[in-house]
Amino acid sequence: MRIAVIGAGAIGGLYGGVLAQAGHEVSFLARGEHLRVIQSRGLNVESPVFGSFVVRARASDRAADLGEAELVLFTVKSYDVDEAAKAARQVLSAAGSLITFQNGLEAPDQVAAVVGEPRVLIGTTGLETTIREPGVVVHTGNWHFVTVSALSGLPTPQVEEVSEVLRGAGINASVVADGRRALWEKAWMLIPMATITSVCRASIGPIRELPETRRLLEALLDEVGAVARACGYDLAEARDRAWGLIENAPYTMKASMARDFERGNRTELEALTGALVRMADARHVDVPAARTAYAILKLRQHVEAEQDGTQKPLGIGAVGR
Numbered sequence: 224m225r226i227a228v229i230g231a232g233a234i235g236g237l238y239g240g241v242l243a244q245a246g247h248e249v250s251f252l253a254r255g256e257h258l259r260v261i262q263s264r265g266l267n268v269e270s271p272v273f274g275s276f277v278v279r280a281r282a283s284d285r286a287a288d289l290g291e292a293e294l295v296l297f298t299v300k301s302y303d304v305d306e307a308a309k310a311a312r313q314v315l316s317a318a319g320s321l322i323t324f325q326n327g328l329e330a331p332d333q334v335a336a337v338v339g340e341p342r343v344l345i346g347t348t349g350l351e352t353t354i355r356e357p358g359v360v361v362h363t364g365n366w367h368f369v370t371v372s373a374l375s376g377l378p379t380p381q382v383e384e385v386s387e388v389l390r391g392a393g394i395n396a397s398v399v400a401d402g403r404r405a406l407w408e409k410a411w412m413l414i415p416m417a418t419i420t421s422v423c424r425a426s427i428g429p430i431r432e433l434p435e436t437r438r439l440l441e442a443l444l445d446e447v448g449a450v451a452r453a454c455g456y457d458l459a460e461a462r463d464r465a466w467g468l469i470e471n472a473p474y475t476m477k478a479s480m481a482r483d484f485e486r487g488n489r490t491e492l493e494a495l496t497g498a499l500v501r502m503a504d505a506r507h508v509d510v511p512a513a514r515t516a517y518a519i520l521k522l523r524q525h526v527e528a529e530q531d532g533t534q535k536p537l538g539i540g541a542v543g544r
Contacts, residue, residue, distance in 0.1 A: 224388055229252045230252065231251035233353050235324075241273050241394060244268070249278070251283075255357070262283075265278055270361075271362065291314060308333065321343050322343075322371060331345045332374075344374065347370045369394055370398075370402075372405060377400060403454075410495075411444065412464075412469060414447050417480040417496070418496045420480075446499070446512055448462055487527060492520050497517055497521075
């Protein structure tokens with residue numbers, strides 16, 4: 224199968240590399256030194272699950288160079304979705320499928336607005352992987368999973384086909400009946416964890432221990448659940464799972480959004496905390512903890528961007544009702 228990876232970072236590099244190693248014709252949209260190394264020496268993948276190997280594949284920072292793809296793995300960060308969707312539209316064949324892998328809740332609809340709803344599938348994934356250096360993707364854990372579902376409705380033949388392609392390469396992929404539910408189940412841990420470790424500028428261990436921040440964390444969990452219910456998803460059992468994961472997370476763990484704030488990088492604030500607040504507003508759900516945290520983090524992001532000369536207008540009224 225002809226496959227294009229839009230966003231050859233840690234997740235796209237790993238799954239794209241595994242698919243290429245399995246014999247598929249894979250091309251990568253990448254940039255910077257990572258792209259240059261892939262073009263000159265190939266993509267080096269190291270994994271306790273898939274093994275260590277080097278993939279030599281077509282790679283470019285121009286979508287037009289990738290050729291037509293029957294499957295697109297859409298693995299960019301949420302803040303790059305709009306531009307990357309235009310690139311995906313250039314390479315996706317008329318009968319092809321695109322599977323999204325973004326954090327948050329809004330990306331599948333954003334992509335569908337550009338490439339067309341019938342071609343978009345919802346993916347979720349869990350794994351530990353990183354780019355150790357340009358051109359080198361390291362799968363640091365011995366576990367991973369992928370879920371595949373339709374954008375709306377029950378699984379389609381496209382869903383089954385994509386899942387089978389992934390499984391055929393050794394990827395632990397499964398079909399789920401409701402992709403929106405899968406996104407909410409992931410968000411129930413991800414949004415509170417990202418929000419609280421960012422706003423507190425601390426790892427999860429001390430946050431769990433201090434009664435005041437523990438109550439704030441619980442409030443964020445409850446608010447995610449309230450918005451999910453307003454969207455038609457009663458995930459009471461998922462709250463217990465989310466809380467269990469947070470309770471058992473390593474003491475020093477911080478969400479990637481918190482680490483991006485620390486490093487002065489672009490963050491997924493709008494796709495996570497911001498999306499929760501927007502969805503709450505649209506459904507008249509009160510989310511005071513998330514709203515306050517979002518305001519603090521949005522100001523922090525603006526002030527730090529102002530200091531390095533990259534700030535954009537705050538958008539007065541974006542936080543208040």
